[in-house]
Amino acid sequence: MHFLDAPLHVNKIQQATLDTLLAVCEASAPVARRAARAMARAAGREQLGPWDLRAPAPEFSSAGAALPFDTALQLIAAAYAGVDEEMGDFVNLMAERRWIEGTVTSSKRPGAYCTRFPKSGNSRVYMTYGGSSSDVITLAHELGHAFHAWAMRDLPDSQRSYGMSLAETASTFGETAVRDAMLQRAPDPAARFAIMWEEIAALPTFLLNIPARFAFENAFYQRRSERPLRPSELNTLMAEAWTRWYGDAMAEPDPLFWASKLHFYISGLSFYNFPYLFGYLFSTGVYFKREALGGDFYARYVALLRDTGRMTAEQLAREHLQVSLEEPAFWAQTIERLSARVAEFEALVSELTDG
Ligand SMILES: [Zn+2]
16 A cells, blocks of 8 residues: 555545645745745745744734624624625524624633534534634634534434545635625725735645645655654755745745644644645635636535535535546636735735835
8 A cells, every 4th residue: 555545545535636736736836935925024024934934913003993792793794695695694593592602711712613513413613702803714714614514414414524625615715705805894904914914824834834744744654664764864854845845935944843743743644734735725716616606606515515524525526616626727726816815915015014
């Protein structure tokens, strides 16, 4: 067996799809590097460093007034209803039944999650809601998970579990729909910057960092078949992978990433990286299909979500979106749309930093 056989099988993805995905990713590295450089420029520098990857967004204005919880829910319901009335109704239902817990207390940590009950098919969202733009988007993300479960609620339990590569389809969709609605009502460039930051930060994360992890692990498995590797050799492999993917967008590599990143240590799973890349580009691609499909979109979207537990990713895409994931076109179109968002962000950073 090849060392990639098991991870591909677990994630229900064909080798041809992974090859295409990585090739498109390689071709689109310049777009992701532009995003990284724009982020660095916003922080007053030319390049990012590994230490920047966990840094918060630079602030160009004092944070606006916190958005009350009820107002955020109305905003999310309206953005969801923009896709289809039924999606807006779903958010209102979650709110009316008090299935969303968003208080801030001294005994709660920051963060959010969604959990569902197998028998009723109902979901609950728990989060610490502080009222920032990023909290509103997080709430929209969790409600996306809840909507995914709701769309599948009448299916037998055996058809309701989906792999990691499809798990973020509805959450990314909800997040992006709400982010777009928020951008439309943002009062000034500083507010638009705060809303766009995380969306732009996702490009270097998913299109550079994740492929670097894959490249490292791939090289590691090849070498490891001959003999065990010393720490210094792991450092070299990691530094090579970072330099290859980040190019000049990163001031220096993080050679000890193999020691700090949990994902390399999960003994039951290998290559716990490419499903993130797949999930990111697939879910973003589904969102971008919204305009292309117009009035047809919602019915297809719900049908796609309902099939996530019983089809492979390739089948889903062929059946509901009429695209082939083994071919580059679907992925390349998604990158093209993301590239337009990067250009928008670059203009925003120039506007904010030139003054
Ligand atoms: Zn999620």
